[in-house]
Amino acid sequence: MKKSGYCTIFHIYLIFFLSLLGTVITAASLFYLLITVKTPAGINTRSDWPKTITENFKEYIVLTDGNPQILPEGLELLQENEIGLQIIDHSGNEQFSCQKPDQAHPSYSAPELFKLYQTGTLNGSKTTAFVGTVTDNGNDYAYILYFPMTISKITMYLNGDRFTDGKTIVFFILGMLFSVILISGLIYGFWTTHIMNRLTISIREISSRNYLPVHVNGAYKDLYLSLNTLDSEIKESDRLREQTETMRKEWIANITHDLKTPLSPIKGYAELLQEDGIKTEEQRKQYSQVILKNVSFMESLIHDLKLTYQLDNGMIPLNLQEQNFIRFLKELVIELLNNPEYEQRTIGFESSVETFLFTFDPVLLTRVFQNIILNSFVHGDENTAVTLQISVSDTMLLINVSDNGMGMSEEETHSIFQRYYRGTNTEPKSGGMGLGLAIAKSITELHGGIITVSSTPLIGTSFHIQFPIG
Incomplete structure (x- = not known):
């Protein structure tokens, strides 16, 4: 037995001993009060x-x-x-x-x-x-x-063969009491020490991730249930940490590739511009457009990183404005469809009201809905269509953004809002760093809203956004 076990037994025995001592002192005090009386002269004497x-x-x-x-x-x-x-x-x-x-x-x-x-x-x-x-x-x-005092007269009849001296039976009772307390204290001490050793081993196994859940009944049932819960939560935390670490490593590899990809054409066309063989203005203009396009792409990647950092640290201010939210979304859809890259796409729009005044940051919410809609286009095919549905209740503004794309598995929907997550069916054409939907979630929550997702493979995906009114 370890030193801590002996200390536990000593502490328990000390508690029993002090309890016994207090009981004996109390009993002796009560007995003294019963067998003594104060005379009118002020002298304490026997009753x-x-x-x-x-x-x-x-x-x-x-x-x-x-x-x-x-x-x-x-x-x-x-x-x-x-x-x-x-x-x-x-x-x-x-x-x-x-x-x-x-x-x-x-x-x-x-x-x-x-x-x-x-x-x-x-x-x-x-x-x-x-x-x-x-x-x-x-x-x-x-x-x-x-x-001039109240004395109770009590007569007792005792076995004269056994009760020859009152002190003998008193000492015998006290001895028995001390023995019972001593033995029970030692037994309880060893039992408690055994339980403490088991708990210590269980905690050590939890820290080393070797713990097996224990199901016991009795006084320590709740404690073991708490240890089982702690073990499951630690294992789940380890799983999430490993998943996040894996995603982080993949993200580092991806961002390295994403940042390197636009650098290659920038460098190549810049070298072409330096050559003496390029004479025409049209060639210079074409090469410059390619360079600017890739620079813009890099700026977008860097902006995403900066915005993620600001959202995580609460460093981005809200520029709240009261606007017609329905008109805001319509203009956002028109702007997307005017982009030559998406002019052949279809975006449906349905609203239960024509006008709804809402206070929000238009720049940030533009980023939210652009990320969601473009995410559907990027991960779908050329026939993927998106539909926006807006409804208003007494307490909530509800926006549903759905598509008829490839859909996602349940595992993917659980991870879709995590940073660096790019999905299992993401192709190189996405060009993103897995930050878009994470940014959308942070901005939505910054406005006091909630964003969730539901999806069915080969059927489509729906993003549900709720903002409280007032």
């Missing part, structure tokens, strides 16, 4: 003090021809402790009294005197009576001492 005083008080009583007298020492004792006295003859009549309570009777019958002897209580009085007897010339006299 049987009235009984002892009563048994010894006969020494202070002197009977002369049937007339009781109290010695001065006895009277002093009564006065110091505020004890009342009443002496009764064999007929039950009072012969002498001193400081007796108002509730005391002037005479007692034998049953009344016996009841007083047993209970010691007087109706309506907080005093306790103790009865003793004294004999003179064959005549019995009873004397009653009234103590």
Whole structure:
């Protein structure tokens, strides 16, 4: 067993020991309060003090021809402790009294005197009576001492063969209690240490990715369930990290290729422009257009990188403007179709309203819808058509951008908005770096919106965008 295990056992045993010690101290304090009483003189003494005083008080009583007298020492004792006295003859009549309570009777019958002897209580009085007897010339006299305190009289009958000394049984009980606490503390300590060792091993296995889920019942069920959940979340995080790392490496390779591709014609046509053989202005213009086209492509790639960095770090300001959102989308579609590269394409437009004022950044949202629409054209064929559907509810502006292209698998739809992801069916003609839809998602969320995608292979893909109204 390791040092930590022994420390755990020691701590648990210490807790048990301190609990036992506290229990014993509490029990001893309660027992002390039960067996002690404070006299009127302010002295703490045993609860049987009235009984002892009563048994010894006969020494202070002197009977002369049937007339009781109290010695001065006895009277002093009564006065110091505020004890009342009443002496009764064999007929039950009072012969002498001193400081007796108002509730005391002037005479007692034998049953009344016996009841007083047993209970010691007087109706309506907080005093306790103790009865003793004294004999003179064959005549019995009873004397009653009234103590200004409440004492409960309890009689117990014990086995004399076994209970010879109260200390023996007390020590025996305490010894048994200590033994039980000690043994149970050690057992619980070893059991808890075993559980802690299992948990330690489980945590170590989770950190080394070798953990196997454990299903247990009992006090530690929730803890093991938490470890199982932690293990599954860590493994999922590892999977996503590996996937992201793979995508990042592929992206680095792709961006290297994408940046190198336009550099080759730029360099080649620049070298041609330097040659003396090029005479005509038309050739120079043609070569310059090729160079500018590739430079524009490189600028677009660099702009995507810059925009991604700004969106991730919250560095891009929103230039919010209130405009007719329906007109904004119509103009965006017209501008795309006026581009010679896409003039033969089809973009349908459907809206439930003609006018809808909405506050947004037109530059950024232009980028969102251009990325989505052009993504459909790039990954589809020449017959791929796109349809925009706009509807407005009480709380939401809903835009659906769908196409009839090749569609995507479920795995692809889960990764489509991740940076650097370019899809499994992407061809070199895409020319992108896998940032377009990631940028679209970030801009949509920057406007408080939500973008999701649904797709069916060989049927088509739909992007669903929601913006809250107000």
